Amino acid sequence: MNMHGARKDLLAGALFVVFGLAFAITSSTYEVGSALRMGPGYFPLVLGSVLVLLGILIAVKGFVAGDTGELGPVPWKAAVLIVTALLFFGFTVRGLGMVPSLLVTVFLTAMAGRNARVIPAAVVAASLTALSILIFVIVLQLRLPYFGPWLQG
Amino acid sequence: MEILDNLGLGFETAFTPINLLFAFIGVALGTAVGVLPGIGPTATIAMLLPITFGFEPVTSLIMLAGIYYGAQYGGSTTAILINLPGESSAAVTALDGHQMARQGRAGPALATAALGSFFAGTVGTLALALFAVPISEAALLFGSPEYFSLVVLGLIASIALASGSVLKALAMIVLGLLLGTVGQDLVSGTPRFTFGLRELYSGLNFVSLAVGLFGVAEILRNLEGDITRSVMVQKVKNLWLTKDDFRRIRGPVLRGTGLGTALGVLPGAGHVLASFVSYSVEKRVSKKPQEFGRGAIEGVAAPESANNAAAQTQFVPLLTLGLPVSPIMALLLGAFIIQGIVPGPNVIDEEPELVWGLIASMWIGNFFLVLLNLPLIGLWVKMLTIPYRVLFPAIIAFASIGTYSIALNEFHVYAIAFFGILGYVLIKLGNEPAPLLLGFVLGPLLEEYLRRALIISDGDPSVFVTRPISLVLLLLAAAAFIIAVLPTVRRKREVVFEEED
Known part of the structure; x- marks a missing residue:
């Protein structure tokens, strides 16, 4: 067996x-x-x-x-980064506001890719944040403040 | 003719500028996610559910439904051009469609897929319109015991059609049912499994569950290995079919449409099953079966028609009985509930604009899809060059904002992370996520009907077998279960679903 x-x-x-x-x-x-x-x-x-x-x-x-096949590889780094990114967003979106919170979240997520590098990930983070603002705040008019109270102290 | 009045009302609703616009947005988005491997309509609809809160119910459903059947079109484009099914039901299309593309016949393959899908979509929509009224009238005779048995049948039948182990699918359903009990008990108001968290009183969030299971878990699956794809065909020429092509696809399209229309109402992956069955039927009736797998146009026409017809008739159980037969239908059921509408046989009477507007919009949407997929095919081919390293951060970004914006509640975002990891582990251990979602959606209904039925019968459980309709439904459920575990059927099923991988 x-x-x-x-x-x-x-x-x-x-x-x-x-x-x-x-x-x-x-x-x-x-x-x-x-x-x-x-x-x-x-x-x-x-x-x-x-x-x-x-x-x-x-x-x-x-x-x-018995045999049901191999478990295969597990992307540990990606799992940790993505969970951290989601928790970070939930934890900071109210305090920091949408822009900084999303920038960090997307950056962390982008770093989860295989062979991800810092500069391309930062570019992805910046462009997706801009795109999200366009879609959610400007087009769909969701009331999400760009910057939160933590940054206005 | 009552049906003409109904359809008239439907087209009147669907033809308002705002509904036309959102039907268009829906099918365009659907095509996009269908084309892109690594993101499917389930995750997309889950992500977009929260932002449709502010819409009129009919507009919201028109758009969400458009994403679903739009993805069926988009999936075939990817299957034909890069031999990778953008959507699970397009797996069969890849067999002959990609061979045609390699022989320089990508144009006719795409045209066949689009035209076959359009014809099938039209017939499927018509079947939906014809059957909606009689079925919902019959369903009005149902009491709590019948509904309980119907939900049991739906859950069991979804196992029979799922791939993989029956035991595991059953366990996933039960786990889904249990997760559905989290929150305040409907009868007594007792909070269950809330661990003192106020956020859990109203239950686990459906959107978080769906985004976690189908979005995050899928991303983790994809990050296990390298995703590389190359678009072989950069320019698609000759989108029109020759006279000979038309003659060859006529039969397959008709047969595929018929099979798809019938199989679509079955719980589980009805549209996937429909495309596999219609492909094997064509292979069997063909005079030249050896051509299949080597670029036979019949092998594109039949499954594409079948899956699109099935995509339309999947709405029959949802709109008439309030019973979702697939995860996507479960999401649309969620959309109904969010809009304050309880789906069931009464909806068609109480919200005629909604139901008929949605049905009419499907035909309009199918028409848009032909326009989007043939003249604008170049646009979608370009989209295939979007790398995955940009795509999955976008999914996470949209999922976080969308889920947070439901109630400006960060708890829902944490829930995505939880269900993402749970979903990944479960999938990794060989469990399909779809039964869990169905169980989660149907769990509260199952419990409510069970408790009500037993109160009516004074606690006598025989009420489920002494009422004839309920008995028939339970016998059907038993039959579906026996069929699922029969060794011969199991072997056949494995063969069918193995081709999919």
């Missing part, structure tokens, strides 16, 4: 079990009720248990069947 190949299904199964358990355990703290008068906990408790069961089945099936 190829343990490496079976990993994908085992991991998928485990992930579903974790989610199912989390939902089932949390919903048992709500009022479950009966089939006639279902409480808020009833539906998620049943579904959470079903998900645990499905997760176990997927893992077992993966273990028995």
Whole structure:
């Protein structure tokens, strides 16, 4: 049996079990009720248990069947940069305003590309920020301040 | 003729300047994202949903729907010119379409795709108009138990047509249903799974979920390897078809349209299935099957007609039953709800301008698409030279602003990051994201109908099998499930979907 190949299904199964358990355990703290008068906990408790069961089945099936292919490469750098970029935008868009916040967000994202370099990424950031202002603020008239209170102290 | 009155009303609505403009913007955007590999209509519609809040409901839906069927046209251009399906249903078109392009017949291939799609789109729209009223009238007889069984059927059938493992698809649906329960319970008002966060009281944001799953996760998938593409054909000449070409595509277009119209209403990837099935049908009925895969014009005409007809008839379950059969339809359902309209059999009576205006706009949109895709083909070929390193930052930028602007709430932006990573991990582990989104949208409905049905029946679960319509729907769901797990069907399905990769 190829343990490496079976990993994908085992991991998928485990992930579903974790989610199912989390939902089932949390919903048992709500009022479950009966089939006639279902409480808020009833539906998620049943579904959470079903998900645990499905997760176990997927893992077992993966273990028995073995080969399900390689996991392949994971773009760690890109994942970290993109998540950071999104969090940065959420965290600063109100305080810094749309322009500085978006510039940094797009720059970080552009750096996530393979073989990305600083200057082209900065150019992409500047042009996309300008384009976004044109589309969202000028054409669609969304009321997003260019600069926020943090910069006007 | 009632249908003529309805269509008259529809065209009146669709022909106002603002609606014409947005139909045009929708199909142009759709063509663009269809042409560009790496960004699809699902992510685009999710990103643009927030900015359509301020529009009239009909204008918003006309534009969003245009993005969807416009992408079917655009996808075929990429498939033919660079042998890369811009959109999943165009994968079959690439087989013969690209061969034609290599033989210097890119023009006729593109013309066949556009004309076939236009004919199919017209028939599909007409079928939608014809069936909308009778189906929604029948659906008015439905009570909570019937709706519960209908949602179950929709969810199960979407597994039967999805690619990959049945167990995993089922698990994704259940996970989607569970994510749909986050927020205040409708009956008691108890906040569920909110961890004390006020932002979660109204539930997880649908747009964040869709953008994360179909936008961010897809970007991460694409950044795993190098994306290089070369446009082989820089100038497309001879866009017109010869008499012989016309004779050869007549049959395939008709058969493809018929198949697509019928298969489009099926839950799951109906339009993808339609293009595969129609291709194999043509190969079977052809007198020269050996030409297929070597640039047979029939192999372009049939699947292109099929996927476009299916793209129109996918709206039937959405507009008549309020039941989305694909992630895109789920997004459009979200658009209805955002506009304060609860989709279902009543919509056609209560909002006739909306429904008929949308249907009429599809025909107009299909007409725009022929104009956009034939004379302006050079523009789209140029677009293929936009590098991916510019494209994905643009997706992130538009997604952040769009999602933030829904409620000026940064929490929705954090949610994109969360669902992006979750989606990437799930896809990486061999799970399709579409069932999760369907489960998420249908989850609250499923729970509501279940609870209501059981209150009506005094807690007797047999209500689902003693009411005849509900019983039939559940039996169909059971049949769909059995078919999905049958070994012979599974093998065939794998073959069909493997060609897609």
